[in-house]
Amino acid sequence: MSDPIQTAAFAHARRAHLLDALARDGAIRISLLTDELRVTPVTLRRDLAQLEREGLLQRVHGGAVALPAGPSGRPPDDPPTVTGTIAVLVPSLDYYWPGVVRGIEAEARRQGFGVVLRGASYELQDERPVLERLIRGENVSGFILAPNTDTEHAQDVIQWLAECGRPSVLVERDAVVLPGHEPVESVRTDHTLGAVLAARHLAALGHRRVGLVMSRNSPTSRKIADGWHEACAELGLMTTSGFEPLLPDRRSPAFSASVDSTLDDALNSDLTALLVHSDPEAMALIDVALNRGISVPGDLSIVAYDDEIAELFTPALTAVSPPRGAVGHAAADLLIKRIADPDRPLSRILVNPSLQVRASTAPPRPVGERRRAAE
Structure with a gap:
């Protein structure tokens, strides 16, 4: 028997994905x-019919199109009444995160919330000062954030969130509140599954x-590695001991030599x-391979992880595509529900x-043929 809460969560994520695709492609x-x-x-x-009833799109034969007035269906001179403000803190305002932020903004706007956005680099050791300023200066109703969970201050940030008097939802992160290790409400991509999908695809090709x-x-990256190792073991794929390089930052002088x-x-x-995680690193590997006369995919197949710009490259990259917009939509919806009902059951999506x-x-080509091409 299916779990109605889980079924509802899947339906919401699916409909958020549809709205994100509609906003992107029209x-x-x-x-x-x-x-x-x-x-x-x-x-x-059924999903499209429900979204049309909610005034979010217009159905046509075989699919749907965006409404002329935008995703809310309201005319331009009748914006939704803003009932609160969501503060969003993400590690970067370029590459992966803009897709997540657009999903947050679209869902927040649909439900009458404004968004205050801040970016914090991966190197920022303590996000608390940024969060404290947001509470003092913006009168926020709640937080959506992706804190750096690898710093010495990481747990302090989580504890501060639990005690700040505002609800919060983590996006693309997991964490617990001490001392009881209660999970924090969160929405994230199943990156473990993403690696499994890549391994299964390669195994099916031979x-x-x-x-x-x-x-x-x-x-x-740790979740990708977990899924990859699990899938390779299950599928009987051979992974060479010691081959799992961690490439340096692309801006580093050592990057080219490392590739x-x-x-x-x-x-x-x-x-x-x-x-290869992520797209730019996959592209760099292919560039080097092609410069050395190594064929992709003839001598070496490559799957990119992120699908941010993978389709634009030549050859277009097979890629694991996290549903960034859907994650953002779901995070905003989850936080707004928490704001409306502080006692509702905690969710991790x-x-x-x-x-x-x-x-x-x-x-794959036979090893002998690939070797000759590589040499």
């Missing part, structure tokens, strides 16, 4: 979304010797495929990523 087609969301056309038609390349020792060395190690280990298969993966 139209959505059921035929293109059934596989991506792993639901039947009937389910998607790859048996595969590797993982990471760009940062972060909460996301060269990583490619050498992959070829010397007879690997035929790599999962996992949103599934998808795999976008493109031109950078193919069945």
Whole structure:
């Protein structure tokens, strides 16, 4: 028997994904979304009908289009009444996070909340001063944030949030409140599943010797590594002992040499495929490979993790695509529900990523042929 709370959470995340796709593309087609969301056309038609009843889109044959007045359906001179302010603190205002922020802003606006946005670099050791200023200066109703959980002040930030008198939702993060280790309300991508999807795709193509390349020792990368190792063991994929490089920051003088060395190690280990986190690192590896006469995907298949810019590259990269907009929508909705009902049960929502298969993966060539091409 299905859990009605879990079913409702899935339905909300699915509808948020539809609104995010609609905001991005201006139209959505059921035929293109059934596989991506792993639901039947009937389910998607029901979702679109519900969203149309809520004034969020207009259904057309085979899908839906955006309303001329925007996602709320209100005319431009009738904006929603603002009933509160959500403070958003994310590690970066470029690359991965703008998609999450756009989802937060769209859902907050739909429900009559304003958003105050701040960016804090991964190197920031203590986010509390930023959060304290937001409470003093903006009169916020609650927080959505992705704190740096790898600093000495990380637990202090979580404890401060629990005691500040404002509800909060973590986005793409997990944490607990001490001393009882109660989980903090959160919404995040199932990055473990993302790595599993990549491993299954490579195994289905016939790859048996595969590797993982990471760009940062972060909460996301650790979850990717966990899913990758679990899937490779389950699928019988061979991963070379000691091959799991952590590339330095792209701005580092050591980055180029590290990419060269990583490619050498992959070829010397007879690997035929790599999962690379994230897109720019995958592109750098491919650039170096092509410059050295190594074919992608002929000699080496590459799956990128993030799908922020993977489709724009040549060859277009097969990529694990976290549902950034859907995560943002769900986080805003969860926080607003908490603001309205402080005593409601705590929720932790996992949103599934998808795999976008493109031109950078193919069945492996025999090792001898690949070696000749590499040399």
